Amino acid sequence: MISKLISAMSSSIYKYIGAINKTCIVLLPAVLLWATSQISFAQTTTKVEVPDWALPGSATHKQVPPPLDFHRPTRTENKRIGIFEGQSDVGAALVPGSSSYNPATKQYTITSAGYNVWYTRDEFRYLWKKMSGDVSLAADIAFPDKEGYADRKAILIIRQSLEDDSKEAMVALHGAGLIHLAYRPEKGANMKEMRVDQKGALRLGIEKRGNAFAVFTSMNGEPMKQFGEPIQVPFKGPFYVGIGFCSHLPDKADTGILSNVVLENTAGKIR
Structure with missing residues (x-):
């Protein structure tokens, strides 16, 4: 039953x-x-909202510094790429960045949006390695899209941290050919610069020797030489050293290629 x-x-x-x-x-x-x-x-x-201050300059608009309390947390991937230990979207641009490395051509292809690497905070894609002491960093630079925005910039940069308003020193090549050695002397401070009186270098370098930072250029493939006098920015080790790119457009990505990268943990090795 x-x-x-x-x-x-x-x-x-x-x-x-x-x-x-x-x-x-x-x-x-x-x-x-x-x-x-x-x-x-x-x-x-x-709809992606772009703050008015982040819009690029034009005949009818002038880009201005962001509000002092405006920040976005950096997005970081602790994933090796070539000689670098990790990669980050510093300042979390509205369009996520990407990067790749071709060992055959020794090219790093970096795609990023970002309103700027300037004023009191930055937005750019950053490939980095933690280091201490002196540094020699150099790379060939190219922009695949010849018609891109004039103020886009490929950069070689040393930063105290990955925060968007970090102390930093960098050399940059802009889309229109401007070259400068720029630095943020303290966290959250406005950037300062020393411009190079030539345009369109094929290869750039930055050297850290103690607290002194110098820019090196090669305009047409000749041996690299230092331009001007070094600037002074004290850093505490470890800090971040690497390469990056910013489209200078807050919600539109562009691409820079940096190749034949030299990164040495000593001064005097720029080549």
Whole structure:
């Protein structure tokens, strides 16, 4: 009697489960269609808001410093790329950046949006290595899109931290050819610069010798030479050393290629 009862109950349960499965199979396409429509709706209704201060300069608009309390947490991948230990979207630009390395050509391809690497905070894609002491860093620089924004910049940079307002010293080549040695003397301070009176270097370098930072250039493939006098910025080790790129457009990415990178943990090795 008991066995017959158990058998009857089992049969009912199996029929019930079967009915549920059939219902799920019938409803699944409708559920997927609904989910897809919600995603599409979200994509079409979500609008990226660009602060007015972040818009690039033009005949009708002047880019200005960000509010002093404006920051975005840096996005970091502790993932090696070439000679570098990790990569970060410093300042978390509105469009996430990316980077790749081709060992055959020794090229680092860096794609990034970002309103600027200037004023009191930065937005750029950064490939970095933690170091202490003196540093020699150099690279060839190229912009694949010859028609890109004039103020986009490929940079060789040393930073105290990965925060968007970190103390830093860098050399940069802009899309229109401007070269400068720039630095933020303290966390959250405005940038200062020393401009190079030539444009369009094929290769740039930055040397850290104690607290002194100097810019090196090669305009046409000749041996690199120092330009001007070093600037003084004290750093505490360890700090971050590496290469980066910024489109100078807050919500639109561009690409820079840095190749034949020299990175030595000593001064006097720029080449």
